[in-house]
Amino acid sequence: MNILTVENLTLTFGGLMAISDLSFSVAKGQVTSLIGPNGAGKTCVFNCITGFYRPTGGRILFGGENLVGRPPYQITERGICRTFQNIRLFNALTAVENVAAGQHTRTGCGLLRCLFRTGRSRRDERNVREKSFRWLEFVGLTDFYDYQARQLPYGDQRRLEIARALASEPKLLLLDEPAAGMNHNEQERLLALIREIVQLGITVVMIDHNMGMVMQISNHIVVLDYGRKIAEGPPETVRNDEQVINAYLGEDFDAAS
Numbered sequence: 001m002n003i004l005t006v007e008n009l010t011l012t013f014g015g016l017m018a019i020s021d022l023s024f025s026v027a028k029g030q031v032t033s034l035i036g037p038n039g040a041g042k043t044c045v046f047n048c049i050t051g052f053y054r055p056t057g058g059r060i061l062f063g064g065e066n067l068v069g070r071p072p073y074q075i076t077e078r079g080i081c082r083t084f085q086n087i088r089l090f091n092a093l094t095a096v097e098n099v100a101a102g103q104h105t106r107t108g109c110g111l112l113r114c115l116f117r118t119g120r121s122r123r124d125e126r127n128v129r130e131k132s133f134r135w136l137e138f139v140g141l142t143d144f145y146d147y148q149a150r151q152l153p154y155g156d157q158r159r160l161e162i163a164r165a166l167a168s169e170p171k172l173l174l175l176d177e178p179a180a181g182m183n184h185n186e187q188e189r190l191l192a193l194i195r196e197i198v199q200l201g202i203t204v205v206m207i208d209h210n211m212g213m214v215m216q217i218s219n220h221i222v223v224l225d226y227g228r229k230i231a232e233g234p235p236e237t238v239r240n241d242e243q244v245i246n247a248y249l250g251e252d253f254d255a256a257s
Contacts (some may be wrong), residue, residue: 001204003028003172004049008214009058011044011227012230018044018069019227022058026172026220031194031204033214035238036224037248042207044227050082051075056113062172079171083161083178085207091150095160098149099132102167135163139193155186159193166197173197175206179213194239211249215239 011019024030032127037083047053049060051072060067081102090098136142141161144152149160158178165166165173176195179187187210194204194217210212214221215235221230223244229239238244252254 001028001210002026004205005061005064006045006049006123007061009045009048009060010056011041011048011053012056017227019048021056022224022229024222024229024232026203026205028203029198029201030219031198031206031217032204032222033208033218034219034222034224035211035248036230039161039226040224041227042224043176045224046082046176046205046207049174050077050080056077056110057084058242076168078171079137079169080174081165081168081170081172082174083158083165083176085177087157087161087181089149089157089161089164092148093146095136095152095163096132096145097130098177099135099163099167102135103128103131132167135167136160138166138196139163140189155189158182158186158190160195163194166202170202172203172205175204175208176252177208177210180207197255217250242251 005079006025007023009019009022010017017201024039024043028175034045036042047229048055049067051070051074051132055068056070062078067080090101092208112118133142133145136145139162141160141163144156152160161180162175176232179190182190191213196204198204206214206218218235221232221238222229223236223238223241225247230247231238231244239249
């Protein structure tokens, strides 16, 4: 069963074609990766799915609903959340406050209840804090709950951003370059974390340039070049595709991996 279907997606900026007639599907409960050279259009695809960009053409179907034209907050409410290539944490807030911020679409506490500190608002606040601690524990950051985000090491900031995204209770999680800047040990911990996320029933779509990790974790891979899909399939099929080797992986990939 597919959780997300992209149909004939096209995105132009003036005369620049960023995405060209792209179609692919994401199977529920699996890891799908988008790969390709810099500038291939991968993050543009994420921006279209999450409502940051409005496509020039095509459809993005999630739960049978076309998301095109929906603002980002409505897409988050429907169960899609993302991380960013460049970390976007609230640096002056603590780790637990960052995760709490991810729950804003799942709380029913309106402005008046918050201002007048009603019983419901206090209960919501307790629930948010308890859930925030659970997500911090899930990603292994409980001991740093009261650290400001800026005080955390780079790899921990990456995991905190994932915890904040998970706090929105997504059905589909988009990870944009989650392993960027990580050392080998941090990458191994990330792989384990992604597997645990999938075990929760959350589908993952990932962009990353670490081909060793992509080939290890992915069930399905979609390869882009200049905004066009040039190949897709399971890792073994993609790694042996001549067009993919020429455009992106290079002849020495198999030997290096």
